[in-house]
Amino acid sequence: MKHSSVALLILVIAAVAYTDIPLTSDACINCHRLLDEELEPGEQILKNVFKDIHLQVGLSCADCHGGNPDAYDDEDEAMWDDPTFRGEIARMDQPEMCGSCHSDPQYMRQYSATVKTDQIDQYWTSQHGISLRNGIDKVAICTDCHGVHGIYPVKDPRSQVYPLNVPSTCAQCHNDAQYMGEFNLPTDQFYLYRTSVHGKALLDRQSLSAPACNDCHGNHGALPPDVVHIADICGTCHVNNNRLFQKSHLKNIFLKRGFGQCEACHGNHGIKKPSDEYLNWEHGAVCVQCHKSAGNPKELADLFYHTIDSLKHQIILAKELVSQAEQKGMEISDLYFPLEESQKVLIQTRTSIHSFNKDLLLETVKDGFKATDEAIQGASAALIEFDQRRKWLFIFSLIITFLIVVVYFKIKDFDRMQRNKNQ
Amino acid sequence: MSTITKRPETSRRRFIDILLGTGLFMWISSIIYPIAKYLVPPEAAILYVNSVEAGTISEFPPSSSKIIRFGRKPVIIARQRNGKFSALAATCTHLDCTVQYKADTEQIWCACHNGLFDLTGKNISGPPPTPLARYIVVVKDDKVIVTLEEMI
Amino acid sequence: MGIFNWINERVDIRGFSEFAFKKKVPVFYGTIWYYLGGVSLFLFAIQVMTGILLLLYYQPGAATAFESVKFIVSKVAFGWLIREVHAWSANLFIFFAFLHMFTVFFAKAYRKPREMTWFSGMILLILGMAFGFSGYLLPWNELAFFATKIGSDIAGAVPFVGDFLLRLLRAGDEVTGATLTRFYGFHVALFPAIFTVVLGIHLVLVQVQGMSIPPELERIPEKHRRYMPFFPNFAMRDALLWLMVLNVIALLAVFFPWELGTKADPLASAPAGIRPEWYFMFMFQTLKLIPGHIFFIEGELFGLLLFTFGTIFWFLVPLLDRKAGKGQRSRFWTIIGVLLIVYMIMMTLWGYLV
Numbered sequence: 007m008k009h010s011s012v013a014l015l016i017l018v019i020a021a022v023a024y025t026d027i028p029l030t031s032d033a034c035i036n037c038h039r040l041l042d043e044e045l046e047p048g049e050q051i052l053k054n055v056f057k058d059i060h061l062q063v064g065l066s067c068a069d070c071h072g073g074n075p076d077a078y079d080d081e082d083e084a085m086w087d088d089p090t091f092r093g094e095i096a097r098m099d100q101p102e103m104c105g106s107c108h109s110d111p112q113y114m115r116q117y118s119a120t121v122k123t124d125q126i127d128q129y130w131t132s133q134h135g136i137s138l139r140n141g142i143d144k145v146a147i148c149t150d151c152h153g154v155h156g157i158y159p160v161k162d163p164r165s166q167v168y169p170l171n172v173p174s175t176c177a178q179c180h181n182d183a184q185y186m187g188e189f190n191l192p193t194d195q196f197y198l199y200r201t202s203v204h205g206k207a208l209l210d211r212q213s214l215s216a217p218a219c220n221d222c223h224g225n226h227g228a229l230p231p232d233v234v235h236i237a238d239i240c241g242t243c244h245v246n247n248n249r250l251f252q253k254s255h256l257k258n259i260f261l262k263r264g265f266g267q268c269e270a271c272h273g274n275h276g277i278k279k280p281s282d283e284y285l286n287w288e289h290g291a292v293c294v295q296c297h298k299s300a301g302n303p304k305e306l307a308d309l310f311y312h313t314i315d316s317l318k319h320q321i322i323l324a325k326e327l328v329s330q331a332e333q334k335g336m337e338i339s340d341l342y343f344p345l346e347e348s349q350k351v352l353i354q355t356r357t358s359i360h361s362f363n364k365d366l367l368l369e370t371v372k373d374g375f376k377a378t379d380e381a382i383q384g385a386s387a388a389l390i391e392f393d394q395r396r397k398w399l400f401i402f403s404l405i406i407t408f409l410i411v412v413v414y415f416k417i418k419d420f421d422r423m424q425r426n427k428n429q
Numbered sequence: 430m431s432t433i434t435k436r437p438e439t440s441r442r443r444f445i446d447i448l449l450g451t452g453l454f455m456w457i458s459s460i461i462y463p464i465a466k467y468l469v470p471p472e473a474a475i476l477y478v479n480s481v482e483a484g485t486i487s488e489f490p491p492s493s494s495k496i497i498r499f500g501r502k503p504v505i506i507a508r509q510r511n512g513k514f515s516a517l518a519a520t521c522t523h524l525d526c527t528v529q530y531k532a533d534t535e536q537i538w539c540a541c542h543n544g545l546f547d548l549t550g551k552n553i554s555g556p557p558p559t560p561l562a563r564y565i566v567v568v569k570d571d572k573v574i575v576t577l578e579e580m581i
Numbered sequence: 582m583g584i585f586n587w588i589n590e591r592v593d594i595r596g597f598s599e600f601a602f603k604k605k606v607p608v609f610y611g612t613i614w615y616y617l618g619g620v621s622l623f624l625f626a627i628q629v630m631t632g633i634l635l636l637l638y639y640q641p642g643a644a645t646a647f648e649s650v651k652f653i654v655s656k657v658a659f660g661w662l663i664r665e666v667h668a669w670s671a672n673l674f675i676f677f678a679f680l681h682m683f684t685v686f687f688a689k690a691y692r693k694p695r696e697m698t699w700f701s702g703m704i705l706l707i708l709g710m711a712f713g714f715s716g717y718l719l720p721w722n723e724l725a726f727f728a729t730k731i732g733s734d735i736a737g738a739v740p741f742v743g744d745f746l747l748r749l750l751r752a753g754d755e756v757t758g759a760t761l762t763r764f765y766g767f768h769v770a771l772f773p774a775i776f777t778v779v780l781g782i783h784l785v786l787v788q789v790q791g792m793s794i795p796p797e798l799e800r801i802p803e804k805h806r807r808y809m810p811f812f813p814n815f816a817m818r819d820a821l822l823w824l825m826v827l828n829v830i831a832l833l834a835v836f837f838p839w840e841l842g843t844k845a846d847p848l849a850s851a852p853a854g855i856r857p858e859w860y861f862m863f864m865f866q867t868l869k870l871i872p873g874h875i876f877f878i879e880g881e882l883f884g885l886l887l888f889t890f891g892t893i894f895w896f897l898v899p900l901l902d903r904k905a906g907k908g909q910r911s912r913f914w915t916i917i918g919v920l921l922i923v924y925m926i927m928m929t930l931w932g933y934l935v
Contacts, residue, residue: 215523215542215556243542243556335838337655342501350527353541395661399835402459406828409452410821415445417817424814456824463659467634471656480644 032075033084034067054156057164063117070095070103097143101126101135104148128227144185151175151225167225170208172218173199195219198276217243237267244268250361270295282318285311285359310359313371317355320378321348327385336388341381348377480576486568489514494530497575503527504564504575507548509535515548516564516575523557537561600788604811607794611688615792615815616822617681623823624674625780627830628712631667632769639719641765643758646721647844654841665834671713673830675860678706686918690793691898692905698790701783703896708776713858715768721761726845727855729764730756735868738881757847796908856932863928864888895921 035052042050055061060069068075072090077083085091095103105126107113114121129135134145149157151167158165166175177196179185186193199205199219207216222231222239231239237257241248251257251267260267271292272280283290285307287300297303324345331338351374358370483489483497483506494507496519505519507530517537519527526541536553537546544555551560567574589595606615638657640649653660682702685691691699718729733756737747752759798806809815857865867887871880878886894901904911 213556215558245543246540335840337651337661337841339501339651340655343498343503346501347503350525353526357540395835398463399831402831403828405452405455405459406824406831409449409456410824412445412448412452413817413821413824416449417814417821419442419445420814420817421809424810463662464634466658467660467663468637469658471658473652473656 032066032068033078034071034073034075036078037081037084038067051155058155058157059159060157097147098138098141100147100149101129101138125226128224132224132226132228133230134228144188146179150178167220169214169218170212172220173205173209176219195275198274202275202277203279204277215243233264233266234261236269240268246357247360250358250363250366254360254362256362265296280356282311282314282356285314287311306362306364309364310367313367314352314355317348317352317371317374317378320375320382321345321352324348324378324381324385327382327389331385331388331392334389334392336392338385338388341384344377344380344384348374348381351377480574483516483566483573483575486571486573489573492532494532496527499564499575505530505537506566506573506575507535507537509548514566514568514573516566517546517548517550518562518564520561521557522552522559522561523555528561601812602810604788604791605808606792606811606815607798608807608809609794609798611684611795614684614688616819617677617684618787619819620822620826621674621677621681622780622784623819623826624670624677625776627666627670627827628674629773631663631670632773634663635667636769641719641762643721643761643845646719646761647841650720651841661838662834665838666830668839669830669833669837671716672859673826675709675713678709679860682706683918683922686898687915688793688795689902689905689910689914690795692793692796692902692908693899695786695790695793696899698783698786699899700896701779701786704779705776705783707892708772708779710860712768712772712776713860715764715772717858718761718764719768720841721845722842723845723849723852724842724855726756726847727851728857729760730851731855731865732857732861733760735881735885738879738885740882755847796905796910799908859929859933862932863925866928866932869932 035055039052042052047053066075067073068090070092071094072088072092073085074083074088074090077088085093092103109123109126111123114123129148130139134147137145138147153166158168160167162168163170165171173196180191181193181196183193200209204216207213208218220228221242223229237248237251241252247268257267260270266274271284272278281290284292287294287304287307291307293303293307324341328338328341328345331341351371355367355371355374358367361367481497481499481504483495489495489506489508491508491510491512494505496503496505498504503519504516505528506514506516508514510532517528521528521539521541521544523539523542523544526539528537528539528544528546530536531538535548537548537550538544539546539555539557542556544557545553546557546561547553549560550563552558565576567576585594585598606612635653638649638653638660640646650664654664655661685699685702714729714732718725733747733750736750737743739746748754750760750763751757752763794806856862864884868881868884871884873880875883898914899905902911902914905914
């Protein structure tokens, strides 16, 4: 026994010499680092353990796994014979194990006064939690999302649940058709999300304000949102669209028929930047999903479509004229204000569609036409002025040329007089 | 020189002088005209971007707001219940929508993606990544004037 | 003639008119160079007129300068024309003044008794450049702001008094609204006052001493020389050229307008391609090329000393060129003049092309 522990100590010291894991007073780490040496990099457990938030605040392996971290030279004493030793935590037990601290407000308060402690409670209400309770241990547990032996705080960009990393974390399972097979769930959400307006904003533009999976589905209490609440979720950010839709006559019809409010027209994971073609009855209108026949709905859609289309055309025209005037060196910087104004009104007009109220749209769009008119008139005046300058120059040059010719003859005349005088 | 050769010379000289007079007259007119036009002050006033008159104080009852043009940019002037004025850039720092004043909570709100700012311009919730630029409001002889911060 | 007689009865002005009618201009291969001074004078007159017109609407000050110029070019009828003519005529003035100076130099017209005409002319040329430098800042746009910053920086390199000069120019340590007020004062009051006096002396000298002719022509006996009366024959030719120049200015104003650009922002970083006006380019480029240190003095200071002494040297040419005083052409001075022109053109081109 003594012999082997001396040998172990020598081994430990030797190991320290060529691993970058520092020697600690924790017996678990001191031995397991040697075991790690023999494992493939993917299976090593201590690689990131010192960056783990739990170790950083002073917890140790034993706080989760049990055992005696002071038993340096005896494997039995450290693990097998110790009554607290739990070893590997079974997936089924893991939420409650984390919850033993994380659900205890009094305990958690020592680390942060504002920390939340309802995660585990929420978890049991989620589809993940419900399935786990039912004995299906393939569903996500805490460590699947937050990581293990190297858990970072949620606000750390290295964390798997940092907003930018959430989609790929969820996709680990939800994108795997084989893994998800038995649940009868689609596995194209990540692909769809990746190409959606939100996915591009979050992952390409790195805009943290764009929603990741959890912003709509919840995180610990993850559930697909039901039809009634879809508009609430979208309305968190898209306030006006939601406000107008909730007041519109379509809301109750949608709910009665079980349409997902916003989702019925805009889709969900693959949601694209809405196009004005959504209103084009002949080609691409989302209305025709339900409104098979023309008539009133078509009239309204046509009105919306053509009003927005004509405002867009006015804006294009205004921009074109303003840039023409600017290229010709005219001072038109005042016209940028109405140009920006018209762009703003275009967005407001598009928003106003969600009221499905003709009068509101026509009222909203008015300011846009007023702004484009101002820009078009200003730019046209500048272009006319530009032409007038050339005309003015032409007349002026004509007068001067005439005068030059006359002065030339006058000079000749004077010279002749001079010659006559000299003779 | 005989009188026969002198005649056409004088008439030609007179002709040139007439042309010269006409040319000079037209030339001077073409110079006087733009100058005379220039001297007439135009109707439009100079737009100073450093301070803008937003209106009289009677146009701003407590709990009201107004968006004005400050040079090229829109600026929102809000008057709180207690009568205090604030002026902030009216363009949301998220995606350039125009913000509005929420009189009930005395905050600046962007309807596009539910961004909230307080009356010092600080972004307090929602997607806006940075605060709104601040302007100074001066009330002088019941006129409400908005100026750039560095002017004071 | 009624008014003439009316005045003449009270003040004897017949002398002036007799003088004007008696004045003769030599006719030879170089007569054409006599027009350059007249063109410069005409351009200066345009500057005075358009300058006064711009003053009617311009408002100096960091808060108002840019806005008021924008107002002039966009809102005031023909305001754009007045500003463009002022800007173009300023550039042409410098161009013709330089041309005038070099033709006078190569014709040796500075020799005795016309040294004072040369001195006053040089002062006018330097003042003209000072007009350009101070006027450039007045629209308070980005390019002008940074050009002024760099330009006034150079003044700070002068030994002993550099700091004082810099603060004198900028009215502080930085280019601010106070600099603008100061430059405005220089541009519309100080410089015009000095310019008018020196120009008066310059013109009186030219009238009193008459036109100079090159030394070799002086040896031709008087009766073989050809002349034309200054009035009206030469004056009419002057007028003809002025009309042409005016038309060219109108053409440039319409087809090549000077853009106003964006308002100066003292906190913004300098935009790319900051350049002085073209007539400062050869100096700017030289300063750029001079290494950090030459012998024991700083490169910038070396350049500055070079230009200061160069200008003084050039100013004193009538006193230094002893041969010209004796009515001889000195090859040495001609070569120096040619070298200077080649140097200025090369440096200017280099500055713009590289």
